[in-house]
Amino acid sequence: MTEEITKPRVRVPAGVRRTTDARTTDSFQNFEAALGLGADNQMSSSRYGITPLTRNRAELEAMYRSSWIVRQAVSVPADDMTRAGIEFYGLGENSESQERNPLVLQNALDRLDVWGKLASTIRWARLYGGALAVILIEGQDLTTPLDPATITKGQFKGLLPIDRWALTPSTETVTELGPDFGRPVGYAVIAGQSSGAAVGGRWIHHTRVVRLEGNDLPYYQRQAEMGWGMSVVETFHDRLVAFDSTTLGMAQMVYKAHLRILKMKDLRKNIATGGKPFAAALTQVELIRRFQTNEGLTLLDSEDDFSALSYNFSGLSDVMVQMAQQIAGAIDMPIVKLFGMSPAGFSTGESDLRSYNDNIHLSQERDLRRPLEVIAHITFRSEYGEAPPSTFGFRFASLYGLNDKEKAEIAVQVATALSTAEGTAALKPSIILRELKRSSETTGIFASVSDDDIARAEADEADTAAPPPESDEGDGAKPVSEPGEVNADPKRILSLVPRIPAAA
Secondary structure, eight states: OOOOOOSSOOOOOTTOOOOSOOOOOSSOOBTTTTBSTTSSSSGGGOOOOOOOGGGOHHHHHHHHHHOHHHHHHHHHHHHHHHHSOEEEEOOOBOTTSOBOOTHHHHHHHHHTTHHHHHHHHHHHHHHHSEEEEEEEETTOOTTSOOOGGGOOTTOEEEEEEEEGGGEEEOSSBOOSSSTTTTSBSEEEEOTTOGGGGGGTTOEEEGGGEEEEESBOOOHHHHHHTTTOOBOGGGGSHHHHHHHHHHHHHHHHHHTTSEEEEEEOTTHHHHHHHOHHHHHHHHHHHHHHHHHOSSSOOOOOOTTOEEEEEEOOOTTHHHHHHHHHHHHHHHHTOOHHHHTOOOOSTTOOSHHHHHHHHHHHHHHIIIIIHHHHHHHHHHHHHHHHSSOOOTTOEEEEOOOOOOOHHHHHHHHHHHHHHHHHHHHHHOOOHHHHHHHHHHHHHHHOTTTTOOHHHHHHHHHHHHHOSSOOOOOOSTTSOOOOOOTTOOOOOHHHHHHTGGGSOOOO
8 A cells, every 4th residue: 555645745747656755845954953943043943023113102203203214214105105296187178168277176286285285194104004184175064975076166175184093993884895895984083182183073984084004914913903004114113223223333433443541550559549649640641632643742651551442344334234225125115215325336226216116106006096086076076166077087197207318309209200190190280289288298398389379270270171282482391480479380390399409
């Protein structure tokens, strides 16, 4: 009878005869050498424990106020998630059949400080593990569900950030299937708390808040945090302690970097005796301290001995860099962003920043997309007094900044594409002007194309069924506008494209 093989097992390829049973394990131990986890060594006694720093509000606040690394880790991602804002599209036309200007909504968000309040909410969510931003609608009851259809012109008044320590989540949870399923149906604001003083003692329905959390937690740990997440500071707390301890240790070593030692005969006896012998010893030491310079001369008794000890700091900078990299890895932020340090070697840090920006964009889509959809619809109704069209939406603005060289290259590419499409797709001049104006939002080039230029081009298209005859003068070039005169002809604008300085 063949001996039964227990798991884990190694599979033998077909056609190969098995000669002996083989067992594998997922680690390595050498008990004779006491190597590996599980052997009789110090490493086998290592354990990971839980240090619930998230529950220590006072400690978190002290770290936020006194540690610049904690402030960077908490605030920089919050600012990056909100600094570029969003770009609206599909606003539809107004009563005069003109396309609505998205700057109206952008200015409304800036006027109400929506981005600043949202950044504060993200900041406190990262520090404490959770926070809310109350959507302020004038004249509406906070205890009732929010219905965007009931919002009239001018009712939206902005956001009110409240951190988790000023809130008591309801024990009743949302039972309706959806993204909010299982979350509290509302939140009671603790009276007297500074962050929620304006609505202290009131109960707020969950549809009227933007809920943001810190790092995600397993179910039972989340229950211990009253349904909130974990502070981002808790993930790198031990690395921060090691980094600060090393930094202060190095600073303390500077005081002892150069020690001078003076051996004096009968010094202990003179100290014990006191009086003139002790005063003479102190005077000698003081004179040495004052006049021992490059130009000075140290006078000693023939039986005295003077020596100096210097400390070498080589290697400590490498230790600090390694610790800084560990902190940056724990925070998930490039070292050039966190510390302002250029990477070693030939790396410029550009790839690290792009990876960081990609992570920021991911956080925007995951954490801010749903609440911003509500805020965008509310802002539209509050500004225009009507429901947004079905095409209304937004995209997060790019976090990548373009230099002059990149802007010029993009402008040339856009103009070349429009010039090609004009000949193959019979684009109307108004469409070309509109695309040039839209590209100016990215490049800053062709920004002089105005809405009046586009309107005049559309009027010319409506009045003229056939294109105007070509000029017989010269090579057919169209007259150049006088300085200060706006020329709405798209061919004229495209003819200026080759004059844009291309990248060297």
